[in-house]
Amino acid sequence: MPFLDRIQRWADDRPHDTAVVVAGRRLSWAELRDSATAAVSGAKAVTVLAESNSVDFAVRFAAAVAGERQCAVLDPTWPAQLQQEIRQRLDGSARPGDVAPDDALADGPPEATFLVGLTSGTTSVPKAFTRSRQSWRKSFDASIEFFGLRQDDVTLAPGPLAASLNLYALAECLYAGSEFQTLEMFDVGDVHAAITHDGVTRLVLVPTMLRLLSERGLTGCVDAAGVRTIICAGSKLDARTLEAARRWAPNATIFEYYGASELSFVSGAGLPAGELDAGGTGIGRAFPGVEVRILDDGGTRLPDGEAGNICVRSGMVSNGYLWGDDGEALRSFDGWFTVGDQGYLAEDGLHILGRRADMILTSGKNVYPHEVELALASVPGVAAAIAAGMPDDLRGQRVVAGVVPAHGGISANQLKAGLENILARDKRPLQYFALSELPTTDRGKVSRNMLLEWISSHDQRVRPLGH
Structure with a gap:
C-alpha cells in the first residue's frame, strides 16, 4: 500500500485505458505499470524528487515508494542550497528498512513510512514529517467517499505536483483507477482547452486559480457544463469567486475543506449546483473516519461555541517529524492531535478561526485575522483582503486591513458599511489601506508581517484609504 497494488490491478483489468496525462503526453495503465517497474531497480532507499510536472514524475514517484522505499518531494523552484541541505538531512535522519530484493513494483508494509513531507516553518528549512502507507490508504478511502470520485471521472489538478494538494490528487486517482491530468505549468x-477537449469532469485547485478560470472562462465563453466536481483547498472561497464559478460551471458540486499536511483531512462541505453560500468561518462536518473536538491548552474538552484548539483523532494523522518540531507544531492530548489551529464547533459543524500565532489582542479582545478577511472579502468591490495587528500604545494592538479593490476603487466608508451587519464591532479594522497587490513571500504565501512592514515603510504598494 498505498496505491501500487491498485496500479497492478488496473493494468491487468484495463491495460489500454488512460492513467496519467501531462501536457498532452499520455500513459496507459499498462505503460505506467511497466515504466514504473523498470525504474524500481534504480530507486534508492530514500528518493528525493525535485522535478517539474511530467509523466516521468508519476513513474518515478511510483517506483520511489516500492517495497519499503521512501520518497521526499521537493519544490524544484527552491534554492539549490536549500535543496542540498534537505538532502543531507534526509541522508542522516530517514532510516528505512531493507528494500525489496526482487525490485518488484509492490507495496511495503502498511505501517511503514513511504513519504517524507515538507511544510513551511519558522526557520529557513521546512519542517519534515513522515506518513505511513496505511495513513494514506485510509485518506484515499475517506476522500473518495466524501468527494464522490468515480472511475469515469477525469481529474485535472493544474498546479505543481510538488505541492501536497496535487501530489495527493495524483495518488488518489491512481488508487481509484481514475484518469489524472495536469499541466507542465x-x-x-x-x-480551458483541457476542459473543452479532454472531457475533464473534476478540478482540484486553489481558490485563486478557480477565480481566474471562472472569470476568464465566462468572458471567453468556455463551456464548463461537463465539470461535475470542483475541490478547493488552501483558503475559504469568497463570494465573488463562488458566484463566478457557479455561473461558469453550473452543474458542479463545489467542495471546500479544512485539513493539514500533518493531520490529513479534517472537515469539509460540498455546495450542490445552484447553491451560493459563501463567507463565514464554517468549514463543514468531519470527514469519514475522523473525530473532531475542541480542547483548551490543558486538554480539557470545551463546549460547543467556545473557541480553542481544533483537535483530531483519526487513522490518517502523520507519524510526526523528522526535524523541525518545536513541540507546538503537532501536539497530542491523549491521542487527540492539533497543529494549533483555533476554532469552535456549532450545530452546522466546525468553524475555523485561524492560527493562534496570528491572533490579534486588542483592548483585551481576541480577534482572528482570518475572520476579518472573510468578512471583508464578502463586501462588494473587494477583490482580496488581508488583516493584521498593528502595535498600539492604548489597545496593545489595533486591527488594520489591506484590500485589493475589484474595480473602480473603494472607500473606507464603503468598507465600514459593508461590515456593519456581518462582523462584530470590536473586530472591525480601525484603519484601511488600498493595496496594488497582496503581500506575499518568495514562496507565494500571503504575509501579514509584510503588510505591517509595507504600512510602516510607506511602501508604494499601499496607501491609506480615506472616507
Whole structure:
C-alpha cells in the first residue's frame, strides 16, 4: 500500500485505458505499470524528487515508494542550497528498512513510512514529517467517499505536483483507477482547452486559480457544463469567486475543506449546483473516519461555541517529524492531535478561526485575522483582503486591513458599511489601506508581517484609504 497494488490491478483489468496525462503526453495503465517497474531497480532507499510536472514524475514517484522505499518531494523552484541541505538531512535522519530484493513494483508494509513531507516553518528549512502507507490508504478511502470520485471521472489538478494538494490528487486517482491530468505549468488557456477537449469532469485547485478560470472562462465563453466536481483547498472561497464559478460551471458540486499536511483531512462541505453560500468561518462536518473536538491548552474538552484548539483523532494523522518540531507544531492530548489551529464547533459543524500565532489582542479582545478577511472579502468591490495587528500604545494592538479593490476603487466608508451587519464591532479594522497587490513571500504565501512592514515603510504598494 498505498496505491501500487491498485496500479497492478488496473493494468491487468484495463491495460489500454488512460492513467496519467501531462501536457498532452499520455500513459496507459499498462505503460505506467511497466515504466514504473523498470525504474524500481534504480530507486534508492530514500528518493528525493525535485522535478517539474511530467509523466516521468508519476513513474518515478511510483517506483520511489516500492517495497519499503521512501520518497521526499521537493519544490524544484527552491534554492539549490536549500535543496542540498534537505538532502543531507534526509541522508542522516530517514532510516528505512531493507528494500525489496526482487525490485518488484509492490507495496511495503502498511505501517511503514513511504513519504517524507515538507511544510513551511519558522526557520529557513521546512519542517519534515513522515506518513505511513496505511495513513494514506485510509485518506484515499475517506476522500473518495466524501468527494464522490468515480472511475469515469477525469481529474485535472493544474498546479505543481510538488505541492501536497496535487501530489495527493495524483495518488488518489491512481488508487481509484481514475484518469489524472495536469499541466507542465498553470496556464488559464491550457486548462480551458483541457476542459473543452479532454472531457475533464473534476478540478482540484486553489481558490485563486478557480477565480481566474471562472472569470476568464465566462468572458471567453468556455463551456464548463461537463465539470461535475470542483475541490478547493488552501483558503475559504469568497463570494465573488463562488458566484463566478457557479455561473461558469453550473452543474458542479463545489467542495471546500479544512485539513493539514500533518493531520490529513479534517472537515469539509460540498455546495450542490445552484447553491451560493459563501463567507463565514464554517468549514463543514468531519470527514469519514475522523473525530473532531475542541480542547483548551490543558486538554480539557470545551463546549460547543467556545473557541480553542481544533483537535483530531483519526487513522490518517502523520507519524510526526523528522526535524523541525518545536513541540507546538503537532501536539497530542491523549491521542487527540492539533497543529494549533483555533476554532469552535456549532450545530452546522466546525468553524475555523485561524492560527493562534496570528491572533490579534486588542483592548483585551481576541480577534482572528482570518475572520476579518472573510468578512471583508464578502463586501462588494473587494477583490482580496488581508488583516493584521498593528502595535498600539492604548489597545496593545489595533486591527488594520489591506484590500485589493475589484474595480473602480473603494472607500473606507464603503468598507465600514459593508461590515456593519456581518462582523462584530470590536473586530472591525480601525484603519484601511488600498493595496496594488497582496503581500506575499518568495514562496507565494500571503504575509501579514509584510503588510505591517509595507504600512510602516510607506511602501508604494499601499496607501491609506480615506472616507
